[in-house]
Amino acid sequence: MRGSVGIISGETGSFDFKFLISDSTAVHRGEYVKAWHEGDGWVLCQVLSIKRFSDKVSIKKSFDEAKKAFEELKKDGKDRKSSDRIVAEATVIGSRDPSGLLRAPKTPFSPGDDVFKADNDLISSVLGLSGNEMYIGLLDGTDIPVHLSVNSLVQKHCSILAKTGSGKSYTAAVLLEELLDRKVPLLILDPHSEYASMKEPASKSADFRKFGVSPKGYGSNVTIYTPANKVINPNADELFRLNGNNLTAKDLTSIFPENFNSTHIGILYESIQKLRAEMETYTLDDIIFEVSNNESKARWNVMSLLEDIRDSDLLSSSPTSLEELMQKGKAAVIDFKGVAPDLQSMIVAQLCSALFEARKMNAIPPGMLVVEEAHNFAPERGFSKTASSEVLRTIASEGRKFGLGMLVISQRPARIDKNVLSQCGTQIIMKVTNPNDLKSISKGLEGVNSFVEDELMRLPPGVAMLVSNDIERPVLIDVRVRKSKHGGESVNVLKSAQTSSPAPAKRAPGPVSQPPASSAPVQAEGSAEAGSPPPKRQPSRQPDRQPKAEGGGLFKKIFGSEK
Numbered sequence: 001m002r003g004s005v006g007i008i009s010g011e012t013g014s015f016d017f018k019f020l021i022s023d024s025t026a027v028h029r030g031e032y033v034k035a036w037h038e039g040d041g042w043v044l045c046q047v048l049s050i051k052r053f054s055d056k057v058s059i060k061k062s063f064d065e066a067k068k069a070f071e072e073l074k075k076d077g078k079d080r081k082s083s084d085r086i087v088a089e090a091t092v093i094g095s096r097d098p099s100g101l102l103r104a105p106k107t108p109f110s111p112g113d114d115v116f117k118a119d120n121d122l123i124s125s126v127l128g129l130s131g132n133e134m135y136i137g138l139l140d141g142t143d144i145p146v147h148l149s150v151n152s153l154v155q156k157h158c159s160i161l162a163k164t165g166s167g168k169s170y171t172a173a174v175l176l177e178e179l180l181d182r183k184v185p186l187l188i189l190d191p192h193s194e195y196a197s198m199k200e201p202a203s204k205s206a207d208f209r210k211f212g213v214s215p216k217g218y219g220s221n222v223t224i225y226t227p228a229n230k231v232i233n234p235n236a237d238e239l240f241r242l243n244g245n246n247l248t249a250k251d252l253t254s255i256f257p258e259n260f261n262s263t264h265i266g267i268l269y270e271s272i273q274k275l276r277a278e279m280e281t282y283t284l285d286d287i288i289f290e291v292s293n294n295e296s297k298a299r300w301n302v303m304s305l306l307e308d309i310r311d312s313d314l315l316s317s318s319p320t321s322l323e324e325l326m327q328k329g330k331a332a333v334i335d336f337k338g339v340a341p342d343l344q345s346m347i348v349a350q351l352c353s354a355l356f357e358a359r360k361m362n363a364i365p366p367g368m369l370v371v372e373e374a375h376n377f378a379p380e381r382g383f384s385k386t387a388s389s390e391v392l393r394t395i396a397s398e399g400r401k402f403g404l405g406m407l408v409i410s411q412r413p414a415r416i417d418k419n420v421l422s423q424c425g426t427q428i429i430m431k432v433t434n435p436n437d438l439k440s441i442s443k444g445l446e447g448v449n450s451f452v453e454d455e456l457m458r459l460p461p462g463v464a465m466l467v468s469n470d471i472e473r474p475v476l477i478d479v480r481v482r483k484s485k486h487g488g489e490s491v492n493v494l495k496s497a498q499t500s501s502p503a504p505a506k507r508a509p510g511p512v513s514q515p516p517a518s519s520a521p522v523q524a525e526g527s528a529e530a531g532s533p534p535p536k537r538q539p540s541r542q543p544d545r546q547p548k549a550e551g552g553g554l555f556k557k558i559f560g561s562e563k
């Protein structure tokens, strides 16, 4: 029949069948085809594998026999290949019934019936690729656009998993552009300074025509915050600061738990109790003063630790507010450049706890938290322990009730907390080759078989497997080109080695700006409730400045260099 690519052959079922094809280029692995079913009409199917057999040049023959058979075919002027059998294996996806539900046939397909290439409308409607808002790319090998739903992506979380250099942050930025275009507030935890480039439009390329998008910069929508300072991170727009007022002993010791022993905690506790009895609002300087009055010799160590925390400038009486960070149509990027891993984790713990609490109280709008390098912030038990694990687990399991979504990005799926990963309703998986990572991905995905694992090992950059509640089956997508500039380019080592070194950058004097004070500061855990900040005031007492036990050690630990 015209347009037929093959004939259903041999034993058939209602879930799969094989079909013979005459031309090996007629269909390819992964392609969508359709077959007529007497009960269900046109049914969408997908080619799982294609195999080619030759009875004349068979592996059951010896090398000499096979060679002879081949030579004879050539002598007779016959094309050796014309006698080959090419057999494709198809899996049945189904068809939409009049009420829009996906149905799978209940009786086998008929041997001898033709198989055709599936048309775009059938593929799109059966798989459920259209009808949603977020345009993320084209179904691989076709020009069919793939859309995801904002609600389902944000409420039910999303993960992007792939080995390094496979396009995770590129794909994440595509999702973030779509969310920003729809005014969803974004809070991005960015350990490698990859998202600042979203401010600028991408340079024009042929891909823009292919995907039907145009370059766009998000300059006025993206703000870069640094927990360090503007000398360490000159690209930052604002300083990120945690609330330093009315801190409890628990708040302070949670910053670096391993540095405070029980004697230190006792001194802190006693000093803070005294302050609370006397003052409505106290600062870190007040605590240091009170500790200096303690009679224990251990006070010098406690003071030194507290002075290091104070000197890091991370705690402030004018903290960064959550309302400032979570605004409709805006992305706040916490750029961790120059911040040591321990401190990153502590900041994520404090910030995300405050974020979750504020969202529960409806003090900020619903939005998305983006966690890059998630294996470092929410590691699987047994790999490592971090301050941020618990709150990220809580957001993963309870965030959807409060409209706080998580986009989890990692190159080591096997090392992320399974409680976090298993909550992601949308999974975007790019090339993965590590056997442990492959195993952990396929364990967490429904309906994923060894075919999918093989596929994941061979994906080219920019192609992703998408598993989503919105889409009936895992599909391969060609992720659309970014509208904004990509910031995760690899360093060209050879080029860099062969060009002359730039002059060292001049040091800027101190922090350049202070973040504005506002009504919902990011509170250190356990301190006053988010949404009602303590009034700002100058420290009432100045502690005696004693020589530090190890001058500036913690500051170096935090930021890796002097201010």
Ligand SMILES: Nc1ncnc2c1ncn2[C@@H]1O[C@H](COP(=O)(O)OP(=O)(O)OP(=O)(O)O)[C@@H](O)[C@H]1O
Binding pocket: 162, 163, 164, 165, 166, 167, 168, 169, 170, 171, 411, 461, 462, 463, 478, 479, 480, 481, 482, 486, 488, 489, 490
């Ligand atoms: N959809 C795409 N279209 C075009 N190019 C892409 C696409 N995805 C990725 N790339 C290219 O692949 C390169 C690597 O992508 P990306 O930086 O996102 O990888 P990554 O997985 O985040 O890497 P890392 O783990 O090192 O951060 C990019 O420089 C980009 O040019």
